[in-house]
Amino acid sequence: MNEKRNKSLFSGPLVAQALKASVVKLSPAAMVKNPVMFVVEISAFVVLLMTLFPGYFNAEDSLGFNLTVFLILLFTVLFANFAEALAEGRGKAQADTLKRTKGESMANKIVGSGIRTVPSNELRKGDIVVVSQGEMIPGDGEVIEGLASVDESAITGESAPVIKEAGGDFSSVTGGTRVISDRIKVKIASDPGETFIDRMIALVEGAERQKTPNEIALNTLLISLTIIFLIVVVTLRPIATYVGVDLEIPVLITLLVCLIPTTIGGLLSAIGIAGMDRVTQFNVLAMSGKAVEAAGDINTMILDKTGTITYGNRMASDIVPIGGASLDETAVWAAISSIQDETPEGRSVIEWMKHNSKAYDATLGDGGSFVEFKAETRMSGIDLKDGRQVRKGAVDSVRKWVIAQGGAIPQDLEGQADRIASEGGTPLAVAVGNRVFGVIYLKDTVKPGMRERFGQLREMGIKTIMCTGDNPLTAATIAREAGVDDFIAESKPEDKIAVIRREQAEGKLVAMTGDGTNDAPALAQADVGLAMNSGTMAAKEAANMVDLDSDPSKIIEVVAIGKQLLMTRGALTTFSIANDIAKYFAIIPAMFMLAIPEMEALNIMNLGSPLSAVLSALVFNAIIIPLLIPLAMKGVAYRPMHASRLLSRNLLVFGLGGVIAPFIGIKIIDLIVHVWI
Ligand SMILES: Nc1ncnc2c1ncn2[C@@H]1O[C@H](COP(=O)(O)OP(=O)(O)OP(=O)(O)O)[C@@H](O)[C@H]1O
């Protein structure tokens, strides 16, 4: 995992801040938001009243006991507050760093024919600014003129500068980053307060934190349990009185607090915040906690081939003449078709010419009109001044194009193209007018470790579908090599949406990555859309996550983090409820022994005394919260496996563990407590 943002879990200043915040959070207005802990706070208040005014409650005899119960309850609430404050504090620390980066900068805004210097916070969507070497880019936007290298380390933590240029997929810039060479014109894309950094700050600060659907559902369950136990405990007293057993209020309160799900109630919000934080530390900006959570439930993952599964620097590695053409003339036309093709593929053809010392007359292109590569046409090239049309592109597209002009297809085209494709390469046919000259062999490499990662995804029950614009044979080869479950070849941008909709119609949650403007609709349609920070504004706006490192394969990690979040929550809920049941069996005998000393036979755990038994259970209930904070914050250890197996494993570990832990814990505490009372 990426460690560059990782701070230690319990660093000094963070802990000090969290300690303070846990006291501030005692305010009932803040506590109401956490109903389970609010019940504990009210209970503590009741016991405090009984301690302060024992006369009213006829409680003079149990002053020491009541004071102890009050203190333990108070600490129970403080521990829960501390967990939340600690999780929030880590986000706040990050937000402060970001705020410092943002600072207050000046912008050179173009007004009419001149330039006016204005504070960056006065910039509005649509304004155009000039940013020169050494200056900070004053807001998010799109480069509309020029090219510059930009230091984005303030945001991404990555020190290597990136090239930003007008047009294409690398035109978007982020406010707060710095131009370190050249000069660009930027069209501002967001109003003040709505920039990328602003949103990031709001998110990590937790200001915008809304409870996710899963969290709300779990909260409802916890509240229901609390109400049920409240009713049980309240009705217990008259029943006990009826049979002649006198149960003291503080003892009943102890029972109540031990029964209600305080462990998960106290840690729930910390788990959610920490999950978001983990994603941010991984340099992925999630627009909502909901997106992170959805990532944990993904059934299908759509990945493109080039740049995600493969490195994406598809390079011309060979040029193969066909139909009797010579290598030199084929190479010349391949180069001419690439003179103005700024895609990595196009540039690599020019590179290949240099590398192989092939000469061509670049002036042939002068005055011609450039035909830009489009995913729809799958071709690029140039219409020369003299009327000749030069193209290179997907073999199938070029074949159709040549036939449409009355040309014949050489016998050996298919054989050569298939050979390249079956090796996993991308064949690009080169044609001039109605004649095919040859094939460019574009080579790309599958990133290492892909097979293992897709294997892990399969173990998690996630289906992977590779969507590529490439031909079926290349697609099949790469799909086999990378180990994806399924692939769709010759897919146009709209096909990606179609696949996503089809999967969603079957009730599945779908994740996808993308960076181009043409990916935007599909990114918006997907349940988890991860856009690349290097990508276009449109893609970033449509997605619900942005990867600051622009590593498309990171979607795999995002899903893992989402799973881990859900697992942690599930595991601690299981543990908490199992715990509460066990405490019930530890505390009930003690309660009856308190009321009816003859019932000594109930003391199966051989605890020191009924009083120490009750207090030990309450102490255990309190300290289990801070003991579980590291687990809540770091998440349970994550191993990919199928949801149903995971469930049974968690039930075993955390359910059984949750039942056993209290007996051991209470026994140990009792041994210590008993010394005092
Ligand atoms: N610069 C280019 N000039 C001409 N044809 C190209 C160029 N780049 C790619 N092609 C052809 O167009 C096809 C579609 O390209 P596109 O970028 O849409 O998809 P892809 O890169 O193959 O797949 P993916 O969706 O995985 O990125 C490519 O497979 C290739 O045959």
Ligand SMILES: [K+]
């Ligand atoms: K409890």
Ligand SMILES: [Mg+2]
């Ligand atoms: Mg592509």
